[in-house]
Amino acid sequence: MTVAVDNIVEALKQFLDGDQVSVNETVRELHGQDESYHVASLPDIVVFPKTKEQVSEIMKLANELVVPVVPFGRGSSLEGHVIPYQNGITIDFSLMDKILEIRQDDLLVKVQPGVTRMQLNKELKKHGLFFSVDPGADATLGGMAATNASGTTAVRYGVMRDQVRDLEVVLADGRIIHTGNLAAKSSSGYHLNGLFVGSEGTLGCFTELTLKVYGIPEFETAARAVFPTVEDAIAAVTSILQVGVPIARVELVDEESIRQVNHYSDTDYPEKPTLFIEFHGNEAGLAQDVIFTREIMEDHGCVEVQFESDNTARTKLWDARHNLAYAYTHGHPGKKQMVTDVCVAISDLADAVHFAREQLNAANLPGGVLGHVGDGNFHAIVMIDMKDAEEVKRADAFNEAIVQFALDRNGTCTGEHGVGIGKQKYQAKEHGESYNVMKAIKISLDPNNILNPGKIVRIEE
Amino acid sequence: MTVAVDNIVEALKQFLDGDQVSVNETVRELHGQDESYHVASLPDIVVFPKTKEQVSEIMKLANELVVPVVPFGRGSSLEGHVIPYQNGITIDFSLMDKILEIRQDDLLVKVQPGVTRMQLNKELKKHGLFFSVDPGADATLGGMAATNASGTTAVRYGVMRDQVRDLEVVLADGRIIHTGNLAAKSSSGYHLNGLFVGSEGTLGCFTELTLKVYGIPEFETAARAVFPTVEDAIAAVTSILQVGVPIARVELVDEESIRQVNHYSDTDYPEKPTLFIEFHGNEAGLAQDVIFTREIMEDHGCVEVQFESDNTARTKLWDARHNLAYAYTHGHPGKKQMVTDVCVAISDLADAVHFAREQLNAANLPGGVLGHVGDGNFHAIVMIDMKDAEEVKRADAFNEAIVQFALDRNGTCTGEHGVGIGKQKYQAKEHGESYNVMKAIKISLDPNNILNPGKIVRIEE
Numbered sequence: 001m002t003v004a005v006d007n008i009v010e011a012l013k014q015f016l017d018g019d020q021v022s023v024n025e026t027v028r029e030l031h032g033q034d035e036s037y038h039v040a041s042l043p044d045i046v047v048f049p050k051t052k053e054q055v056s057e058i059m060k061l062a063n064e065l066v067v068p069v070v071p072f073g074r075g076s077s078l079e080g081h082v083i084p085y086q087n088g089i090t091i092d093f094s095l096m097d098k099i100l101e102i103r104q105d106d107l108l109v110k111v112q113p114g115v116t117r118m119q120l121n122k123e124l125k126k127h128g129l130f131f132s133v134d135p136g137a138d139a140t141l142g143g144m145a146a147t148n149a150s151g152t153t154a155v156r157y158g159v160m161r162d163q164v165r166d167l168e169v170v171l172a173d174g175r176i177i178h179t180g181n182l183a184a185k186s187s188s189g190y191h192l193n194g195l196f197v198g199s200e201g202t203l204g205c206f207t208e209l210t211l212k213v214y215g216i217p218e219f220e221t222a223a224r225a226v227f228p229t230v231e232d233a234i235a236a237v238t239s240i241l242q243v244g245v246p247i248a249r250v251e252l253v254d255e256e257s258i259r260q261v262n263h264y265s266d267t268d269y270p271e272k273p274t275l276f277i278e279f280h281g282n283e284a285g286l287a288q289d290v291i292f293t294r295e296i297m298e299d300h301g302c303v304e305v306q307f308e309s310d311n312t313a314r315t316k317l318w319d320a321r322h323n324l325a326y327a328y329t330h331g332h333p334g335k336k337q338m339v340t341d342v343c344v345a346i347s348d349l350a351d352a353v354h355f356a357r358e359q360l361n362a363a364n365l366p367g368g369v370l371g372h373v374g375d376g377n378f379h380a381i382v383m384i385d386m387k388d389a390e391e392v393k394r395a396d397a398f399n400e401a402i403v404q405f406a407l408d409r410n411g412t413c414t415g416e417h418g419v420g421i422g423k424q425k426y427q428a429k430e431h432g433e434s435y436n437v438m439k440a441i442k443i444s445l446d447p448n449n450i451l452n453p454g455k456i457v458r459i460e461e
Numbered sequence: 462m463t464v465a466v467d468n469i470v471e472a473l474k475q476f477l478d479g480d481q482v483s484v485n486e487t488v489r490e491l492h493g494q495d496e497s498y499h500v501a502s503l504p505d506i507v508v509f510p511k512t513k514e515q516v517s518e519i520m521k522l523a524n525e526l527v528v529p530v531v532p533f534g535r536g537s538s539l540e541g542h543v544i545p546y547q548n549g550i551t552i553d554f555s556l557m558d559k560i561l562e563i564r565q566d567d568l569l570v571k572v573q574p575g576v577t578r579m580q581l582n583k584e585l586k587k588h589g590l591f592f593s594v595d596p597g598a599d600a601t602l603g604g605m606a607a608t609n610a611s612g613t614t615a616v617r618y619g620v621m622r623d624q625v626r627d628l629e630v631v632l633a634d635g636r637i638i639h640t641g642n643l644a645a646k647s648s649s650g651y652h653l654n655g656l657f658v659g660s661e662g663t664l665g666c667f668t669e670l671t672l673k674v675y676g677i678p679e680f681e682t683a684a685r686a687v688f689p690t691v692e693d694a695i696a697a698v699t700s701i702l703q704v705g706v707p708i709a710r711v712e713l714v715d716e717e718s719i720r721q722v723n724h725y726s727d728t729d730y731p732e733k734p735t736l737f738i739e740f741h742g743n744e745a746g747l748a749q750d751v752i753f754t755r756e757i758m759e760d761h762g763c764v765e766v767q768f769e770s771d772n773t774a775r776t777k778l779w780d781a782r783h784n785l786a787y788a789y790t791h792g793h794p795g796k797k798q799m800v801t802d803v804c805v806a807i808s809d810l811a812d813a814v815h816f817a818r819e820q821l822n823a824a825n826l827p828g829g830v831l832g833h834v835g836d837g838n839f840h841a842i843v844m845i846d847m848k849d850a851e852e853v854k855r856a857d858a859f860n861e862a863i864v865q866f867a868l869d870r871n872g873t874c875t876g877e878h879g880v881g882i883g884k885q886k887y888q889a890k891e892h893g894e895s896y897n898v899m900k901a902i903k904i905s906l907d908p909n910n911i912l913n914p915g916k917i918v919r920i921e922e
Binding site for chain 1: 564566568569589608609611615622623636642647649650655658660675676677678679699705741742746748749750753804805807808809836870876878879884888891892893895898903904905
């Protein structure tokens with residue numbers, strides 16, 4: 001940055017109130033890290049806009065002065081997406097947190113980017129509606145769109161990209177565009193919705209989102225099913241999906257992870273590969289699905305299965321899965337989590353999970369595997385002592401081996417966490433010549449490379 | 462074009478066999494029009510590549526000589542997409558028509574672009590699978606991806622863009638890229654799949670597609686339901702969708718169109734607004750859905766409803782909807798069809814259909830309205846005598862009024878037919894500043910503007 005911070009602050013205060021611009025050390029520190037193990041780096045200035053016009057003014061100024069800009073939601077990203085390694089301005093969207101409109105008949109909502117998913121679901125519940133994407137963290141919807149977040153429900157309702165009907169975006173030069181409209185489908189123009197979702201702040205800042213919502217299902221049933229091996233569990237899921245049973249969630253938890261859960265939650269689940277499943281539908285349909293699913297699972301060697309429809313019992317059943325990350329942290333005090341995130345074709349999933357377990361054992365790293373098996377996406381959770389350079393190195397090598405395994409089978413290095421800084425080094429390898437197409441698009445929309453520079457594509461390469 | 466056709470032909474024959482290059486008048490005429498009312502224009506040369514390498518060589522040559530290139534599937538487009546108004550080379554993909562791979566466990570298929578959807582479904586049926594997108598015509602899958610086609614099943618299974626896992630694309634300069642991979646979800650890089658689907662040959666030529674397929678549903682039920690007004694029918698659909706009944710198709714046919722069908726098919730359906738509905742699921746679930754749906758429809762004034770689960774009876778019931786286009790053509794000999802294609806929010810649909818009917822009457826044009834009402838997408842079919850300039854003018858004005866109505870309500874000018882030449886004039890109006898973003902992307906990927914020039918974006922503007 002060639003312009004002095006003081007001068008930028010002064011220029012920002014021409015259109016922002018004093019309390020919307022901060023150079024306070026603590027504020028900068030809060031915006032210099034995310035929930036990952038990646039090294040912190042502080043922005044020079046943090047701004048808190050209240051309107052799209054203010055965001056536009058910020059971008060015009062930054063573009064003119066060639067100052068890097070990073071949009072920031074809640075900082076719950078897992079690959080260093082929001083860490084400003086080139087410093088500059090961080091735009092915090094916490095003051096743009098209004099639910100603007102609920103269009104009940106259209107099953108659409110319009111929100112500002114700082115609204116969190118739990119805030120939205122609390123409001124939607126009053127209308128008998130829900131927002132489907134559940135990445136675990138109570139992330140902002142702007143952030144979830146920026147990383148194309150997903151989570152446990154993607155197998156039924158799709159990922160964040162599938163929910164976005166329209167984005168209002170402020171471009172690098174301050175222009176304001178809409179990437180979509182209110183129509184459920186369109187063959188008009190290029191599909192900018194899809195391009196901007198998952199762009200991680202590198203193509204523009206989102207200032208408004210129109211999202212799909214769903215009617216709360218009439219009936220829900222959950223199941224916990226125990227299998228002798230990971231291969232059996234995955235084979236069962238493959239069969240269930242093929243016959244078209246509408247699974248709403250299906251999560252694999254490996255035996256080491258069940259052990260962590262038992263220890264943390266004082267449960268005594270069999271310490272074997274386990275599926276946590278949820279079905280949404282009508283009562284009669286689900287009753288038939290349950291019979292059918294049970295048969296398929298037994299064909300695949302299922303040794304124990306428990307179905308629950310009652311609300312409390314379902315919640316308790318899912319607690320084991322939901323508490324998994326805490327269980328690992330609790331069981332390894334002082335250590336940080338490194339979480340892999342590859343996604344492969346379902347037919348490669350059993351091999352990939354098997355490979356991950358072997359590599360964990362070989363590297364002598366504590367951790368386990370859990371997976372959104374309906375999508376072929378799984379996470380290996382590795383507990384590492386960040387002060388032990390040798391252990392960090394082994395964990396990095398493990399992560400790299402998992403990624404390479406997925407890329408060798410035409411999978412992806414990240415199913416849902418996004419690229420950020422952690423997966424940047426794999427972009428050229430994963431996308432091949434397409435990586436140059438991505439760079440060309442980035443340059444055409446952000447010629448000064450001020451928007452979250454160094455994330456997804458590296459222009460300087 | 463500054464280079465003589467003979468010289469280009471000679472250059473093409475360096476890497477194509479003689480019978481893969483044609484300047485024959487009849488062949489050129491077959492590639493100078495589509496199924497629409499748009500004026501024909503002939504390519505100078507038609508080529509029939511057999512491999513991606515040949516497509517790449519064609520593009521390298523065209524780019525070097527700055528010759529326009531139009532990719533061509535079956536010519537079933539409805540807005541002049543494949544008509545080469547700047548002449549040049551048309552690439553016909555009919556020799557690239559192989560189904561390359563069926564990955565049963567992954568619910569994926571890999572096909573060449575010249576495979577048609579019926580060809581694919583015939584093969585898939587042997588495996589208990591089906592491909593969901595049904596635009597009516599037996600289009601090629603390459604063409605369907607190029608226009609982001611959809612049709613009656615989009616309400617349940619999504620549009621073409623939702624089915625594309627990966628495209629192999631030859632870019633303007635001959636580079637070959639892949640836009641995706643085999644993973645069901647990815648947050649890696651920019652979403653090129655979404656960008657290239659619907660790009661209508663303006664960003665590249667597709668040489669291979671990896672597509673999602675589905676298990677054939679266990680049970681299907683169809684219904685025909687008659688309502689006093691279009692408003693009642695749409696209100697019923699809105700209620701059914703809100704409670705989450707998984708409708709697989711829901712089509713509205715207005716009373717004038719039922720009249721055409723009765724006349725053509727010798728049926729005696731009540732000449733009132735009618736819904737044709739299809740449900741996919743398990744038997745018990747559908748039985749409950751049928752009861753529930755019947756109640757909702759009766760609440761909305763449904764005056765007659767017929768449910769059918771037997772295969773033959775279902776097919777017969779749907780015949781009325783399927784034969785609609787033929788019925789109109791049959792009833793108006795010598796006339797051509799102009800078909801509007803706007804899509805609006807569901808809450809605006811009743812008003813939009815009402816407006817279309819009023820405008821048809823006011824313009825004294827014969828025609829009717831049918832709609833994919835679950836998506837807010839509807840077609841007004843207008844029968845026009847292309848030799849009657851005044852009638853064509855009235856039809857154009859009608860089309861424009863319908864589009865303007867949709868754009869005023871933040872809808873789209875085309876829900877599924879695409880832009881081609883017919884909707885090009887609305888692109889700047891519909892997309893606003895985003896239109897300039899689309900132009901920037903086009904220029905960054907096709908700087909010589911050789912790929913289907915003049916479609917979607919006009920660079921010269």
